[in-house]
Amino acid sequence: MSRPLVKIGPHLLPNALFVAPMAGVTDRPFRQLCRRLGAGYAVSEMVTSRKELWGSLKTSRRADHSGEPGPIAVQIAGTDAAMMAEAAAYNVDRGAQIIDINMGCPAKKVCNKWAGSALMRNEALALEIVESVVAQCVPRGVPVTLKMRTGWSADERNALRLAKLFEAAGIAMLTIHGRTREQGYKGLAEYDTIAAVKAALSIPVVANGDIDTPEKARDVLAYTQADALMIGRAAQGRPWIFREVAHFLATGEHLPPPTIVEARDVLTEHLHDHYGLYGELSGVRSARKHIGWAVRGLPGGEAFRQHMNTLERCDQQLQALRDWFDELGQAHDRLPPTLAAANDEDAQADEACAA
Numbered sequence: 001m002s003r004p005l006v007k008i009g010p011h012l013l014p015n016a017l018f019v020a021p022m023a024g025v026t027d028r029p030f031r032q033l034c035r036r037l038g039a040g041y042a043v044s045e046m047v048t049s050r051k052e053l054w055g056s057l058k059t060s061r062r063a064d065h066s067g068e069p070g071p072i073a074v075q076i077a078g079t080d081a082a083m084m085a086e087a088a089a090y091n092v093d094r095g096a097q098i099i100d101i102n103m104g105c106p107a108k109k110v111c112n113k114w115a116g117s118a119l120m121r122n123e124a125l126a127l128e129i130v131e132s133v134v135a136q137c138v139p140r141g142v143p144v145t146l147k148m149r150t151g152w153s154a155d156e157r158n159a160l161r162l163a164k165l166f167e168a169a170g171i172a173m174l175t176i177h178g179r180t181r182e183q184g185y186k187g188l189a190e191y192d193t194i195a196a197v198k199a200a201l202s203i204p205v206v207a208n209g210d211i212d213t214p215e216k217a218r219d220v221l222a223y224t225q226a227d228a229l230m231i232g233r234a235a236q237g238r239p240w241i242f243r244e245v246a247h248f249l250a251t252g253e254h255l256p257p258p259t260i261v262e263a264r265d266v267l268t269e270h271l272h273d274h275y276g277l278y279g280e281l282s283g284v285r286s287a288r289k290h291i292g293w294a295v296r297g298l299p300g301g302e303a304f305r306q307h308m309n310t311l312e313r314c315d316q317q318l319q320a321l322r323d324w325f326d327e328l329g330q331a332h333d334r335l336p337p338t339l340a341a342a343n344d345e346d347a348q349a350d351e352a353c354a355a
């Protein structure tokens with residue numbers, strides 16, 4: 001990619017392909033996996049601004065950054081400016097080098113309050129939150145970034161107006177998912193609003209939404225002139241998409257898909273890391289979704305996914321996975337093309353963000 005590298009405050013990022021924050025997905029093992037396979041930047045899952053939840057196992061797992069390459073970016077969500085500033089300070093004290101404000105989550109309620117993208121509808125409150133988080137972080141040398149949608153609904157597409165206010169208030173980088181809050185994950189992402197925001201701002205602007213192939217990445221970059229791209233769902237089960245996109249943007253040529261052996265080994269390594277963070281009981285269960293994504297659309301993948309749901313131990317899960325990939329390897333050297341598979345992102349994100 002010939003464009004200049006993105007700088008967030010003092011942090012120069014190694015490339016312009018970012019993995020999107022996805023609550024319940026982009027935990028530390030998954031972020032590290034994506035970084036190893038070509039993502040230049042990874043924002044951690046949302047941490048609530050509700051203090052009483054900071055001691056919970058879920059929040060402390062979300063705040064696990066051990067061994068993670070910097071810069072450490074933590075996303076916070078909430079609806080109260082003072083609480084958000086406190087949440088930012090709490091995370092900075094625990095090693096966050098960048099704080100990202102979530103105004104993108106479409107879940108009906110984030111932590112029982114209308115947060116996430118719902119804040120875009122209340123511009124005064126949105127700005128107050130930005131100002132108080134910036135006032136807390138910037139004097140400590142920690143830049144503040146923000147992720148939002150194009151607006152609340154098709155009639156209230158106010159991303160451009162908000163983006164200008166946020167830039168003036170000191171936001172260091174802005175990511176825009178090309179859907180309104182009303183759309184959830186339905187319909188198609190549009191890139192006109194992202195292009196308009198990019199043209200109007202001096203800070204880096206990141207384009208997000210429906211980027212799922214190297215060609216789409218090239219086209220979205222060209223159309224929006226964004227400084228970077230953020231990829232979410234297309235990285236689920238296919239973390240090598242980052243190196244595939246990077247290679248295509250650099251050379252115009254496609255990398256071959258991973259070999260079956262590499263795909264098996266990447267997933268196995270991911271699972272070991274995953275069990276290390278969650279322990280056996282919870283790890284085996286939460287690993288199922290990653291395994292399901294990895295085999296989605298592959299021959300025999302659906303039957304295997306169902307079988308996986310019956311296994312309750314790490315060693316069983318690992319062995320079944322090895323056997324399944326080895327069998328696939330009898331017929332293919334490399335991962336075969338996948339069939340499109342249904343995925344209910346609204347439910348997935350709702351469940352994850354509400355947590």
Ligand SMILES: Cc1cc2nc3c(=O)[nH]c(=O)nc-3n(C[C@H](O)[C@H](O)[C@H](O)COP(=O)(O)O)c2cc1C
Pocket residue numbers: 020021022023024025045046075102103104105147177208209210211230231232233234345348349352353
């Ligand atoms: C399961 C799931 C959880 C998500 N959680 C968050 C979140 O915590 N914070 C956030 O800003 N966006 C969240 N998102 C939105 C993604 O970051 C991204 O904006 C969206 O998926 C569109 O990008 P994509 O088409 O590349 O997936 C989530 C999306 C999914 C599917």
